[in-house]
Amino acid sequence: MSSNTDFLLSIENLTVSFDGFKAIEGLNFYMDENELRVIIGPNGAGKTTLLDMVCGKTRASEGSIKFKGKELTRMREHRIVWEGVGRKFQTPSIYEELTVFDNLEVSYPQGRGVFGALAFKRDEQVLRRIHEVANEIQLEDRLEEQAGLLSHGQKQWLEIGMLLIQDPELLMLDEPVAGMSVSEREETAKLLRKIAQGRSVIVIEHDMEFVASLGGKVTVLHQGKILAEGDMQALKQDKRVIDVYLGH
């Protein structure tokens, strides 16, 4: 058994209960650096809750979450972000009234305190980085547009861009292709494979084709516990997985 610190993220014996209902129960989960991991599972399996707990939105009843050897379960949300954990929400969570440029600038990891934000200067470096990320998410020619006017798929990309600009070591994406067209899905898969270079990524996804196109290890959650783990091909043969999930 290797020690905790060898992993980028190690979750042990994690339990959370909401009024007696255990959404996550005794969960152990380990992730290496630069790993791309997909989490699947039926509705109510605890996938989103797991991400909520890593980023501090939901607090654990028991157990530990260690990121680069640091305990996250008691850390405040913005500190977890400072440690290098980025989280994309399920529904596109962008600032609709601001422009695409402003959305990215607000997410730029500088001027994070009140007075830092007052003194923040939009210098060449900031502009370069914003254009770089905008280019990556294919929104460079729409920077001045109000973010609320983007299409659903573009909003999802924008939120991914808002995380990319912070250059997190661990990026967690909750159903990034939900509601996207087929071509948008392909583009997103391409984007995800690209941004997974040099960082760890957790993706929650329902769409099996999309999961297969991403590659990487898959974790199947069921009733707050890990049911199986491995590559997609092996899991497709697994009787338990078929019963609770794939068989539907």
Place this chain on the structure above:
Amino acid sequence: MNIMNSLYRLFQGRHGSLGSILLLAIILMVVMPMMFDIYRLNLAGRYLTYAFVALGLVLCWGYGGILSLGQGIFFGIGGYAMAMFLKIEASDPVSTSIQSTPGIPDFMDWNRLTELPWFWVPFNSLTLTIIAVLVLPAAFAYLIGFAMFKRRVSGVYFAIITQALAVVLTILIIGQQGYTGGINGITDLRTLHGWDIRDDSARYLLYYLNAILLIGCLLIGRWVLNCKYGRILSALRDKEDRVRFSGYDVANFKIFIFCLAAFISGIGGAMFTLQVGFMSPSFIGIVPSIEFVIFAAVGGRLSLVGGVYGALIVSFAKTMFAEAYPQLWQFLIGAVFIVVVLVLPYGLASVYGRYGRRLFTPVKDWFSKRKANSSGASAGLKEKRS
């Protein structure tokens, strides 16, 4: 060419264009003093002190999404701080010689106090008083903000708590007559370092001082909104969780804007006391606090200058109507509020935004043409941005 460029840049900035602030400055400093006699001008000056509070509400409610129904608290703290200084000066031993304890404010004597309470002592000094006016409202706002925002109290709950605090403060002041002057407030204020604040020249001077301070606060607000902080504030109003999980301690951002609003309101309160010559609990409680919100709503809660116009227009309307039909005013202001919320959620400023802006497009086009001609050397990334 360079001058044209910097001039053009001055008029940019999405929030509170300098043009609109300049126009307001002209109206306040040139047009109104020319139109009004000193009585009306003094009245306008009094309404403009409410504009400070409305401006604070534009910042914290309009842009920050924090609705406070207790801004009277900060207006009151600023006003009382100034009133305490003026009252001590008005209560010199000679003019209070008929009291059983000469040299203390009259209401203290009536309540059988024999010496100045400890918390009145600093207000012997004008310097300390000015510091109190500038610091106390923001410090009190910090306490409230810290207690509320760190616990993630927001929305309607925050509004109710601030309203309750306004009531508590009113009751406290009314109940402690010997220390505060009670329901009458602190009255009969005459001089500031021997300078009679009631004569006409003083009123003119105070009016102008008030207008300059108001413009100064507008510029502060404009600056805050136009830097990254301002965009984070708008983001916060829209998607608080996204901001939090982008690495910001959301509570601190809310506390700051709430303190800034309180700071600005406190200055308004002090200027009120100076121009009107008294301060009383009736400017702290629920009714004034809600009126401040109405000023901001009518003027436009997303417009810095809108708050000022809202305060002026509604207050003048109140004076005119309340003279003729004192009973009807409450209904009228209620109706105005409902109409604004339903039809014009962004107030009078949105009417300008919809129709008035066209009037200025030729001017702006001219400026952009000048800019297009003169750019080139400074192209690069900045060009893409504009």
